[in-house]
Amino acid sequence: MPREYPRKLRLNVQIQRELTSLIRHELTDPRIVxxxxxxxxxxxxxxxxxxxxxxxxxxxxxxxxxKALNHAAGKLRHGLGVNLRLRFVPQLHFKPDVALREGDRIAQIIRKAVTEDRAHIPAQPESDDKPE
Known part of the structure; x- marks a missing residue:
């Protein structure tokens, strides 16, 4: 049976926390605000x-x-080495997370399609005949 919390997953979370702190407190580039x-x-x-x-x-x-984060990757890596005390501090490669943007774009397309469908459906008159 595999371990419930392998080292890689723990390290991912730990690096995420430290990077968030380092970016917020150590970097002064206005592009990363x-x-x-x-x-x-x-x-x-x-x-x-x-x-x-x-x-x-x-x-x-x-x-x-x-681009600014990739430029500052060396400083962030050094900060990770000081705070985490790892034998090997990993090289950092920053990439944009477009999942949220794609989700919003798809939701907007769906909303537009639904409103267009509603515009093409003729309004159905409501009948006063209600079963008792």
Missing amino acids: GITVTTVDVAPDMRQANVTVSLLGPDDQLKAAV
């Missing part, structure tokens, strides 16, 4: 980590924030 670390996925050898981030705002603002 309001960024949220959504997931961290550490490779099985613990040498690489993919970090997805999201941001409320336009897509170009999210791309700029990801």
Whole structure:
């Protein structure tokens, strides 16, 4: 039976917490204001980590924030090494999290289709004949 909390999952959560704190308190780049670390996925050898981030705002603002975070990855990695005391601190690769944006886009398409369908259906008159 596999262990309930393997090391990789614990490390993912721990790195996510530390990165959130480091980004909020250590970085001063205005492009990363309001960024949220959504997931961290550490490779099985613990040498690489993919970090997805999201941001409320336009897509170009999210791309700029990801570029700024990738530029500051060395400083963040150093901060992780100081705070986590790991043998190998993983290389950080930041990527935009577009799942929320895609979900909103699909929901908007569905809402539009429903309203268009309702506009094409003729209004049905309500009858006064109610069964007693």
